Structures are given as C-alpha cells and as structure tokens.
Amino acid sequence: MVPTHYFLFLSAVLFAIGAVGFLIRRNPIVIFLSIELMLNAVNLSFVAFSNLLGSLDGQVFVLFVMAVAAAEVAVGLAIIVAVFRARTSIDVDEMNVLKW
Amino acid sequence: MFNILWLIPALPFFGFLVNGLVGKKVPKGIVSWVACGVVGLAFAAALLAFKDLLALSVEERFVTQTLFTWIPSGDFLVNVGLQLDPLSAVMILVVTGVGFLIHVYSIGYMHSEEGYGRYFAYLNLFTFAMLTLVLADNFLLMFVGWEGVGLCSYLLIGFWYDKPSAANAGRKAFVVNRIGDFGFLLAMMLIFSLFGTLRFDSIFHQAPLALTFGGGMATTITLLLFLGATGKSAQIPLYIWLPDAMEGPTPVSALIHAATMVTAGVYMVARCHVLFLLAPVSLAVVAVIGALTAIFAASIGLVQNDIKRVLAYSTVSQLGYMFLGCGVGAFAAGIFHLMTHAFFKALLFLGSGSVIHALSGEQDIRKMGGIAKKVPLTYATFLVGALAISGFPGLAGFFSKDEILWKTFCSSQGSNLLWLFGALAALFTAFYMFRLLFLVFHGKSRVEHERELHLHESPPTMLFALVVLAILSIFGGYVGVPKILGGHNLFESFLEPAFTRYFVLESATEGLHSLSLEWTLLLASVAIALLGIFLAWVLYLKRAQIPATLTARLPGIYNLILNKYYVDEVYGALFVIPGRKLSEFLYARFDLGIVDGLVNFVGEFVVRAGEGLKRIQTGYVRQYGFAILLSALCVLGYFLLK
Amino acid sequence: MTFNLVLWGILAAVALGSGLAVILIRNPVYCALSLVVNFFLLAVMYLLLKAEFLAAIQVIVYAGAIMVLFIFVIMLLNLGGEETRDRLWALRAPAFLLGLVLLVEVVAALRYSAFVAENPALSFSLAIAQPTTIGGVREIGRLLFTEYLLPFEITSVLLLIAIVGAVVLSKKEAP
Numbered sequence: 001m002v003p004t005h006y007f008l009f010l011s012a013v014l015f016a017i018g019a020v021g022f023l024i025r026r027n028p029i030v031i032f033l034s035i036e037l038m039l040n041a042v043n044l045s046f047v048a049f050s051n052l053l054g055s056l057d058g059q060v061f062v063l064f065v066m067a068v069a070a071a072e073v074a075v076g077l078a079i080i081v082a083v084f085r086a087r088t089s090i091d092v093d094e095m096n097v098l099k100w
Numbered sequence: 101m102f103n104i105l106w107l108i109p110a111l112p113f114f115g116f117l118v119n120g121l122v123g124k125k126v127p128k129g130i131v132s133w134v135a136c137g138v139v140g141l142a143f144a145a146a147l148l149a150f151k152d153l154l155a156l157s158v159e160e161r162f163v164t165q166t167l168f169t170w171i172p173s174g175d176f177l178v179n180v181g182l183q184l185d186p187l188s189a190v191m192i193l194v195v196t197g198v199g200f201l202i203h204v205y206s207i208g209y210m211h212s213e214e215g216y217g218r219y220f221a222y223l224n225l226f227t228f229a230m231l232t233l234v235l236a237d238n239f240l241l242m243f244v245g246w247e248g249v250g251l252c253s254y255l256l257i258g259f260w261y262d263k264p265s266a267a268n269a270g271r272k273a274f275v276v277n278r279i280g281d282f283g284f285l286l287a288m289m290l291i292f293s294l295f296g297t298l299r300f301d302s303i304f305h306q307a308p309l310a311l312t313f314g315g316g317m318a319t320t321i322t323l324l325l326f327l328g329a330t331g332k333s334a335q336i337p338l339y340i341w342l343p344d345a346m347e348g349p350t351p352v353s354a355l356i357h358a359a360t361m362v363t364a365g366v367y368m369v370a371r372c373h374v375l376f377l378l379a380p381v382s383l384a385v386v387a388v389i390g391a392l393t394a395i396f397a398a399s400i401g402l403v404q405n406d407i408k409r410v411l412a413y414s415t416v417s418q419l420g421y422m423f424l425g426c427g428v429g430a431f432a433a434g435i436f437h438l439m440t441h442a443f444f445k446a447l448l449f450l451g452s453g454s455v456i457h458a459l460s461g462e463q464d465i466r467k468m469g470g471i472a473k474k475v476p477l478t479y480a481t482f483l484v485g486a487l488a489i490s491g492f493p494g495l496a497g498f499f500s501k502d503e504i505l506w507k508t509f510c511s512s513q514g515s516n517l518l519w520l521f522g523a524l525a526a527l528f529t530a531f532y533m534f535r536l537l538f539l540v541f542h543g544k545s546r547v548e549h550e551r552e553l554h555l556h557e558s559p560p561t562m563l564f565a566l567v568v569l570a571i572l573s574i575f576g577g578y579v580g581v582p583k584i585l586g587g588h589n590l591f592e593s594f595l596e597p598a599f600t601r602y603f604v605l606e607s608a609t610e611g612l613h614s615l616s617l618e619w620t621l622l623l624a625s626v627a628i629a630l631l632g633i634f635l636a637w638v639l640y641l642k643r644a645q646i647p648a649t650l651t652a653r654l655p656g657i658y659n660l661i662l663n664k665y666y667v668d669e670v671y672g673a674l675f676v677i678p679g680r681k682l683s684e685f686l687y688a689r690f691d692l693g694i695v696d697g698l699v700n701f702v703g704e705f706v707v708r709a710g711e712g713l714k715r716i717q718t719g720y721v722r723q724y725g726f727a728i729l730l731s732a733l734c735v736l737g738y739f740l741l742k
Numbered sequence: 743m744t745f746n747l748v749l750w751g752i753l754a755a756v757a758l759g760s761g762l763a764v765i766l767i768r769n770p771v772y773c774a775l776s777l778v779v780n781f782f783l784l785a786v787m788y789l790l791l792k793a794e795f796l797a798a799i800q801v802i803v804y805a806g807a808i809m810v811l812f813i814f815v816i817m818l819l820n821l822g823g824e825e826t827r828d829r830l831w832a833l834r835a836p837a838f839l840l841g842l843v844l845l846v847e848v849v850a851a852l853r854y855s856a857f858v859a860e861n862p863a864l865s866f867s868l869a870i871a872q873p874t875t876i877g878g879v880r881e882i883g884r885l886l887f888t889e890y891l892l893p894f895e896i897t898s899v900l901l902l903i904a905i906v907g908a909v910v911l912s913k914k915e916a917p
Contacts, residue, residue, distance in 0.1 A: 002747060002790065005852060006754070007791070010754050010758070013761075014758070014761050014780075015844070017762060018761070019729060019844055022725055023722055023726055023729070024722075024834055029816055030770055033764050034765060037764055037765075040780070043784070047793045048791060051792055051793070057885070059882055060882060060890050064890075066799060067897045069808065070803060070901070075911065077815045078908040078910075079911055080815065081818065082912060085914075092720075093722070096720055726836070729844070733844060733847060740850055
C-alpha cells in the first residue's frame with residue numbers, strides 16, 4: 001500500500017497551494033475556491049491519519065468539516081452577491097473602506 | 101471622678117462641634133452659652149478632679165485612665181490615655197479657669213463680629229487641644245494636642261482672614277511652630293527606638309537605667325525636645341511669630357499667646373524633667389536660652405509703640421523666666437510662674453483689649469493718654485496687673501519671680517551670671533510695664549478727637565473677667581509663699597511628688613542655703629522692681645521730655661531696638677528667601693518638568709503610537725491574510741525550533 | 743506494490759496540477775472546473791484510504807452541491823477575468839515565499855515531531871500502513887449518533903443559520 005506520509009506530503013502541498021492562491025488572486029470567488037482547496041487538503045490529512053490509526057474519528061471529523069464548509073460557502077457567496085449588487089466590481093482590493 | 105476624666109477635654113470638643121456645625125445659623129446668644137458653658141463645665145470637672153486628687157495620699161497622686169487603643173501596629177502600641185497628677189492638675193485648672201474667663205470676655209469683645217460662631221468654635225477646639233496636650237499620658241497623644249493648638253493658633257491669628265497682615269501672621273506662626281515640631285518628632289522617634297514605648301510612665305521609669313547620665317543620647321533627645329519647646333513657647337531662636345500674632349483678636353492673644361498655648365513648651369519640659377535631669381548640658385542650654393530670651397525680649401519691649409506688641413514681648417520675656425526656672429532644676433518654680441503669669445498676663449491683655457475697645461480700635465500708645473478717669477475699672481485692674489508683673493511685693497508675680505531668681509542664684513545648675521540677666525530683665529519689665537501704664541492712662545490726653553468722644557467703659561461681660569483676674573493676680577501667689585517669709589510653699593510641696601516620682605536628683609535645688617543670702621536677694625528683687633517703676637515715672641511723667649532727648653542722642657541704638665534687632669530681616673535673608681527660591685526652582689524643574697513631563701509624555705506616547713500603529717489598517721483583505729499567515733508560520737516555527 | 747505507487751503518483755500529479763490551475767488561471771469558470779477535478783481526485787484518494795463513505799460524500803456534497811453553487815454564482819455575476827492592474831503586486835513574491843515556508847514547516851513538523859517518533863509507520867522509510875478493515879456507513883453512522891451526537895446536532899443548527907443568513911443577505915432591498 002501507499003505509505004501514509006505520501007498522503008501527508010500531498011496534503012501539505014495542496015494546502016500551500018491554496019494559501020498562496022488566497023494571497024495572490026483578486027477575484028473573491030477564486031479566493032473562496034482557494035479556501036476550499038485548503039479545507040480539502042486538511043480533509044485528506046484527516047482521512048490519512050484515520051486510516052493509519054485505525055479509528056473512525058478522523059472520518060467523522062471530515063464529515064463535520066464538509067458540513068461547515070458548505071455552510072460557509074453558502075453565506076460567503078450570498079455576501080459576495082450582495083456586495084456585487086452594491087458596487088458592480090468584485091475586485092477585493094476595491095473593498096478597502098474599513099481603513100484608518 | 102477619675103473615670104470621667106475624659107469629660108474635661110470632651111466638653112470643649114463638643115462645644116466645637118456644635119458651634120462649628122450650626123454656629124452660623126443660630127443666634128449669638130446660643131453660641132455664647134454653648135461655648136462658655138462647656139468650658140465652665142470643664143472647669144467644674146477639673147475642680148472635682150483636683151479635689152479627688154487631694155483626697156488621695158501623696159504617693160498615690162497619680163491616676164491614669166486609658167480610653168481606648170489607638171494604634172496597635174506590631175511593636176508599636178499607642179493608646180489614648182489620660183494621666184492626672186499634680187502637674188497636670190495645675191495645668192487643667194489654669195487652662196479651664198482662665199479659659200472660661202476669656203470665653204466670657206469674648207462675648208462682649210466680639211459681639212459685633214461676623215464670624216462669631218466660627219470664633220467660638222475655634223476657641224473651643226483650642227481648649228480641647230490644650231487639655232489633650234496636658235492630660236495625655238504618652239508622647240504621641242501629647243503631640244496631637246501640640247499640633248492641635250498650633251492649628252488653632254493659626255486659625256485664630258488669621259481670624260480676619262481677608263486682612264493680608266493677619267493671614268501672613270497666621271502662616272508665619274504655623275510655619276515657625278512647624279520647625280519646632282520637627283525637633284519634637286525626631287525626639288519622639290529617638291525615644292521610641294530607645295525605649296520601645298511612648299508612654300510617659302514607662303519611659304520615665306526606665307530612663308535612669310537606659311540613659312547614661314550626661315550621655316549623647318540623653319542630650320540629643322532633650323535638645324530636640326527643647327527645640328520643639330522654643331517653637332511653641334516663642335524662645336530664641338523661634339520667637340519671631342509671637343509679636344506678629346497680635347494681629348488676632350485680643351482675647352485670642354490673652355488665651356493662646358499668654359496663658360496657655362505658649363506655656364505648652366514649659367509644661368513639656370517639666371513633664372520630661374527626668375530626661376532633662378539626665379542631660380545637664382541640655383538643662384544648661386535651657387537655662388541660658390531662657391535667660392537670654394528674657395533679657396532680649398524685654399529690651400525690645402522698652403521702645404515698642406503698639407500696646408499689644410509691648411505685651412507680646414513681655415510674654416516672650418516672661419516665658420524665658422519659666423525656662424530659666426526649669427533649666428536650673430526648679431521645675432516647680434517654673435510652673436508656679438506659669439500659673440501666676442497666666443493670671444496677670446491674661447489680665448493685662450484683656451485690659452488692653454478693654455482700652456482698645458474704649459478707644460474704638462486705637463492701638464498706638466502715642467495716641468493715648470489721660471484716660472484713667474474715663475475707664476476707672478479698666479485702669480484699676482490694669483494697674484494691678486502691672487504691679488504683679490513687675491514683682492511688686494505682696495502680689496502674685498513677686499513670689500513666683502523671686503522663687504526663680506533665688507533658685508537661679510543658689511542652685512548647683514544655676515549661676516550668678518544667669519541671676520544677673522534675670523535681675524536685669526526684671527528691671528526692664530518693671531520699666532516698660534509702667535511706661536505702658538503711664539503713657540496709656542496718665543498725662544495729657546493725646547487721643548484723637550473723634551475717638552475721645554466715644555470713650556466709654558467696657559460692658560460687664562468684659563469687666564467681670566478683668567476683676568476676677570485682678571483678684572487672682574493679687575491673691576494667687578499666696579499658695580507659694582516661701583519659707584523664709586513664714587509660708588509653707590504649698591505649691592511646691594503639692595507639685596513635689598510629680599517631680600520626685602521617678603528619681604530624685606541629689607538636692608540640686610537646695611545648694612547654698614544661707615538665710616541672709618536669701619533675704620538679700622529678696623530685698624534686691626524688691627529694690628529692682630521699685631527702681632524700674634520709679635525710672636518709668638521719671639521718664640514719662642515727671643520729665644516727659646527725656647525720652648525724646650535720649651532718642652535724638654542715640655538714634656542708632658534706638659532704631660536697632662525699635663526694629664527688633666532686625667532679626668526678622670536676617671531670618672528672611674538667611675532662610676526665607678533661599679527657601680522660596682529653592683521652592684520655585686523645584687517647582688519649575690521638578691514639578692513641572694519631571695512630574696508633569698512624565699505624565700504628558702505618557703499621553704503623548706500613546707497618541708503617537710496609536711497614530712503609527714493605525715496604518716496597519718489598510719483595508720486590503722489580502723494584506724490581512726498575509727499577516728495572519730505570516731504570524732501563524734512564525735508561531736509554528738517557534739514551536740518547531742523548541 | 744509499485745503499481746500502487748505509480749498509480750498513486752499519477753493521481754497525485756493530476757491533483758497537484760488541478761490545484762495549481764485553480765490559482766493560476768484567469769477565468770474564474772475554469773478555476774472552478776479545475777477544482778471540481780481536484781475534488782474527484784481526492785475522492786479517489788479517499789477510496790484508496792478505505793474511506794468509502796467519505797468518498798461518496800465528497801463527490802455528492804463537494805463536487806455535486808458546493809461547486810454547483812459556485813458555478814451558479816459565477817454565471818450570475820457574469821464575471822470576466824481580472825482586467826485592472828493589481829494594486830498589491832508587490833505582495834506576489836512574498837506570497838510565494840510564504841507558501842514555500844509553509845511547506846517546509848509542515849514537512850519538518852512531520853519529519854521531526856514526537857508523534858512521528860512514536861509512530862514508525864509515519865517515518866520516511868517506506869513502511870507499510872497496517873491493513874485494517876474500517877467499515878463504511880454503518881460504523882460512521884454509529885459513531886455519529888453516539889460519541890459525536892452533540893457536534894452533529896450543533897452542525898444542523900449551523901446549517902440552519904447558514905440558510906437563514908444566505909436568504910437574508912441575498913434579498914433585494916424592498917423598493
């Protein structure tokens with residue numbers, strides 16, 4: 001079988017990719033996509049450990065993560081839609097009113 | 101009676117509370133009744149206590165009453181306790197008795213004043229503080245009374261607070277007193293560190309064992325205590341506040357600056373006689389300063405032109421006598437003079453108040469004269485007072501002053517030189533007192549016409565006090581008639597147990613005892629008194645042009661004395677002005693610069709830091725994310741590296 | 743053995759490729775689609791790790807519902823790529839650097855942490871994961887309703903809140 005640490009490496013790389021994506025894209029939708037990528041990388045990690053340790057706790061946790069991600073996406077997209085209605089541009093850098 | 105000893109100070113305090121709180125809103129009659137009533141009741145209580153004390157046998161005449169524990173702090177335990185022995189019994193009688201008379205007198209004198217309630221409240225508070233001082237059984241409580249009388253002195257001197265001279269005089273009195281209090285405090289601390297307690301009884305029992313005779317510790321403590329006494333009792337070098345204190349109302353001068361507060365120093369020295377007897381150097385200092393002050397102040401009084409100033413310098417001089425008596429080991433004689441002085445000095449001050457009242461406020465004796473017939477009772481009582489202070493035979497002052505002079509001459513602590521000073525001071529006293537009398541009451545009237553029209557005798561409330569004090573000045577001395585004149589000197593024997601309770605110094609007060617010597621000195625005292633009176637008569641009545649000629653011939657000396665030897669100016673240059681400059685410097689550099697600067701700096705710093713830090717809030721989400729990720733990585737890195 | 747590894751390698755490569763595509767492609771629709779591909783691949787990984795139920799859920803929920811929602815919104819907003827100049831382009835290089843650092847740190851954590859020392863299966867030697875039989879739906883369901891009941895219920899409340907929030911936020915202002 002595939003050694004566990006291979007999965008963990010993959011998970012780490014995917015997480016890093018997601019983090020970088022969060023920082024360099026300006027479209028909020030794509031930022032959200034990067035966040036989802038990060039979450040999934042972590043899910044992979046959980047499942048890998050659950051497989052290693054022979055306990056199902058990891059998988060249950062993954063379930064919860066998915067549920068929370070779903071909720072978060074719903075609300076987040078609703079916010080983006082609302083902001084777009086107000087401003088018509090969705091460049092994240094344009095939303096900088098809350099500053100000093 | 102002894103378990104209601106506390107009533108004696110408590111009654112005037114109650115009067116203070118009442119008059120202080122509601123004095124403005126109630127009619128003057130009520131204020132008067134409350135104020136005089138409490139002091140009168142306190143006097144009655146003092147009489148009862150005195151009677152009960154006499155009922156005890158001589159050895160038992162030492163009663164204490166501890167009211168409550170005041171400061172229980174580890175090793176430091178101080179109670180509020182009262183102590184009644186012959187010494188404090190004499191003091192409470194004098195304070196409440198003379199105090200009562202002066203309270204009654206004030207009703208008449210201050211009747212048209214606006215701050216009537218405030219005046220009597222302060223007067224009652226003063227009485228309370230003074231009684232606390234003399235009844236205290238430990239140093240700390242005595243110090244409370246000590247400070248209290250200083251405070252009341254300030255309040256009463258500056259009674260007419262919108263008069264700048266009065267306000268300044270009050271402040272001067274308080275500050276100069278404070279210097280003395282510093283010495284008192286240091287002495288208290290030394291005593292506590294050495295004896296572990298502040299109670300008189302314990303200290304005086306231990307003292308002969310704990311202090312080496314003539315040792316450094318004993319000398320230091322007693323010198324510091326004496327410093328406090330010079331402040332409170334206006335001796336050299338801290339007497340300068342007393343003449344200025346005449347800015348206050350005359351009854352205040354009578355009570356505080358003649359009969360009671362200024363005697364606190366003498367009382368304190370007498371109370372601590374054990375400590376002083378163990379330090380002969382300090383005793384010598386006390387005697388010398390007493391004698392010097394006596395003659396110095398008397399010389400200034402020779403040429404003063406304000407009626408109250410003459411009496412003020414006279415007080416300083418007479419206090420010098422009391423210290424001289426204590427300094428040669430004759431503590432009983434010093435206290436005797438304290439008592440008689442209270443009588444005739446209060447009489448003289450109240451009499452001068454009566455004169456001022458009659459002349460509608462005139463105080464300059466150059467503008468008085470010839471008023472004897474218009475104010476007969478005032479004149480008569482004033483004459484009695486003048487005779488008493490001059491030491492005219494038969495009156496109170498004669499016995500007490502002579503006692504001191506005799507002891508100064510013959511005691512092993514005394515010296516002939518000191519006797520000479522005392523005798524000279526007596527001469528001056530008689531002279532300036534009768535100068536005052538003649539200039540004020542006799543001769544041609546130099547009174548301004550306006551005032552002359554309103555000349556009138558004082559109201560009965562004022563005259564009553566004058567008469568009673570005159571009687572006391574005449575007969576008060578008979579309790580101390582010395583043996584050579586056939587008396588038993590009841591006063592001295594009454595006080596003896598208070599002064600021999602702890603140890604008996606080898607008959608320091610009974611040195612040379614030749615009878616003929618004693619008679620000689622007695623007659624010398626009489627001669628001096630009569631000489632002084634005669635000289636005053638000559639210079640001011642018979643050949644009234646002489647003083648003017650003398651002044652013209654010796655302008656230098658005259659001006660020197662008239663300006664009080666410029667002592668105030670010297671002090672000003674040496675202490676006051678540098679002190680003020682130092683304060684201003686400290687204020688500008690330290691208060692404003694450092695303290696304010698620090699506070700302002702903190703404020704400024706916060707504002708600047710805030711302005712700097714606010715730039716983090718750029719509004720760009722990606723930067724926030726970047727920062728979060730960066731810090732997360734740092735934390736992770738830190739844990740990895742551990 | 744090696745066949746497994748090779749297969750896994752291919753799957754991993756595609757997953758990485760699609761991940762990179764998500765963050766690098768301009769057009770948001772293409773980004774979303776490549777993320778879908780990523781999710782499918784992850785589902786396969788789960789299967790490899792004997793998490794059958796999760797694989798199914800991953801496809802149904804993530805790829806099937808969440809990504810559909812994403813596509814909906816992208817279409818709704820009718821977005822193009824990013825045209826205007828990036829104001830914060832100075833952030834690019836540090837961002838990549840940060841990503842690199844993150845990777846290094848996580849790997850270091852894996853390599854050197856105490857947990858790894860206790861579990862030789864995690865070490866870098868090619869140790870083999872113990873074959874265990876982990877159940878599917880039944881076992882997960884049992885856990886969910888016994889030990890993890892509270893989080894389960896709270897999650898349902900959370901979903902309710904999300905629904906309400908989404909509805910409120912996307913309402914048009916009343917005219």
